[in-house]
Structure formats: structure tokens, C-alpha cells
Amino acid sequence: MRIATRLASRTAASSMVVAATLALVGIQAAGQTAAATTQASSVVTCTAANTELTVTEVTRPINHLLLKATNTGTKPCYAYSAPYLRAGADAQAPVAWNQESTPQAVVVLKPGQSAYAGILTSTPDGEGGGTEKTLGVIFADRKGNATDKEKTLKLPNGGVFFNSLAAVTYWQDNAADALVW
The missing domain is CATH 1.20.5 (Single alpha-helices involved in coiled-coils or other helix-helix interfaces)
Structure with missing residues (x-):
């Protein structure tokens, strides 16, 4: 027992x-x-209101620009898809997105961090085109739709040549990956 x-x-x-x-x-x-x-x-969508945008010319690869978005807000933000770009004030359609550059995950920017998109401005196979002085940038939301108002940036050197095969990469977490495409 x-x-x-x-x-x-x-x-x-x-x-x-x-x-x-x-x-x-x-x-x-x-x-x-x-x-x-x-x-x-507490994570929000990156927009022109909570980021600072800059565009610079790069030496390599040729015919490329680097678009940089830095989170200036107090909360982390998602940089969805690729930016909608309007090359020049009279552009009738946005610059094409380079589908091959899709990252494995959405880029999340903590306050002070940056995301990058590479812009191919022209190729020898492209048609038409002209020298543009401005670049309109609109962020995409979670569904890939345009968000808020456009932010217009001045292009370097008083203007950059764009033709029909211009393309922009999806947002990347570093400049090197953005410029591979």
C-alpha cells in the first residue's frame, strides 16, 4: 500500500x-x-511622405541610374514591388519593371535604412527616346498599385537619355543587387 x-x-x-x-x-x-x-x-508602407528619394548616375554598368529611398519616418516601412517611374514630364507610360529582379522577400526599412532600385535608361536595341530632365517616382502598395502622390526628382547632369527599353528593378536591400540587372 x-x-x-x-x-x-x-x-x-x-x-x-x-x-x-x-x-x-x-x-x-x-x-x-x-x-x-x-x-x-507597426510597419507601414513606404511612401513619398515617409522616405527621402535620391537618384544618382553610376559609372558601371553604363546607362544606369541608382534610385535610393531612405526611411525618414519613425516606424519601419515596407518597400513593395518596384517604384512606378515617369521619365520626363511628358511620359505617357511608366518605365517597365524588370520582373527578373524580384527579391525573395519584401524589403523592410527601419528608420534610417535605405532600399535601392536600379534604372536601365536605354539600350542600343531600344527605339526612339530622348533626354529627360526629371524623374517622377511613386511607391507601390502591397497589391502593387500606386500609393500616394508622385515625388519629382531632377536627373543628374541636366538630363539623361531614356529609350523604349528603359526598365527599373524591384526594390533591393543593397545597391550592388539593384545594379546587377
Whole structure:
């Protein structure tokens, strides 16, 4: 009888330890889920209002520009897809997106961090074109639609030649990847 009582007491104690451990793990998991949900809900879409945009000419590869978006807001922001670009004030259509440059994940910019898009301005196979003095930039939202108002940037050297095969990459987390395309 004593052995049975001792065995029952040990089993009960072990069960209580297991139950307490599972409860603690559940509380920790719930806390981590709440923290992740809070963090995810505090991330906004990058727009012209919460980023600073610059465009620079690069020496290599030729006929390329580098577009840089720096988060100036107080919350992290998502740089979705690729920017909508309007080369020149009279452009009738946006610059094409280079589909091959799609990154593995959406670029998230913490305050002060930057995303980059490479812009191929022209190729020998392209048709028509002209020297443009401005570049209109509009960010994309989660669904790939244009967000808010356009930000107009002055192009370097008083203007850059664009032709029919101009293209822009998706947002990348570093300049080197943006200029591979």
C-alpha cells in the first residue's frame, strides 16, 4: 500500500510539473505572438511622405541610374514591388519593371535604412527616346498599385537619355543587387 501511495504521489507531482511547464510555455508563446503582431502592425508602407528619394548616375554598368529611398519616418516601412517611374514630364507610360529582379522577400526599412532600385535608361536595341530632365517616382502598395502622390526628382547632369527599353528593378536591400540587372 505504501509503495502504491508513493507511486501515486510521484505521478501526481510529475503531472503537476508537466502542467506547470506547459502553462509557462503557453504564456511565453502567447507573449511572443503578441509581440510579433504588435511589431507587424507597426510597419507601414513606404511612401513619398515617409522616405527621402535620391537618384544618382553610376559609372558601371553604363546607362544606369541608382534610385535610393531612405526611411525618414519613425516606424519601419515596407518597400513593395518596384517604384512606378515617369521619365520626363511628358511620359505617357511608366518605365517597365524588370520582373527578373524580384527579391525573395519584401524589403523592410527601419528608420534610417535605405532600399535601392536600379534604372536601365536605354539600350542600343531600344527605339526612339530622348533626354529627360526629371524623374517622377511613386511607391507601390502591397497589391502593387500606386500609393500616394508622385515625388519629382531632377536627373543628374541636366538630363539623361531614356529609350523604349528603359526598365527599373524591384526594390533591393543593397545597391550592388539593384545594379546587377
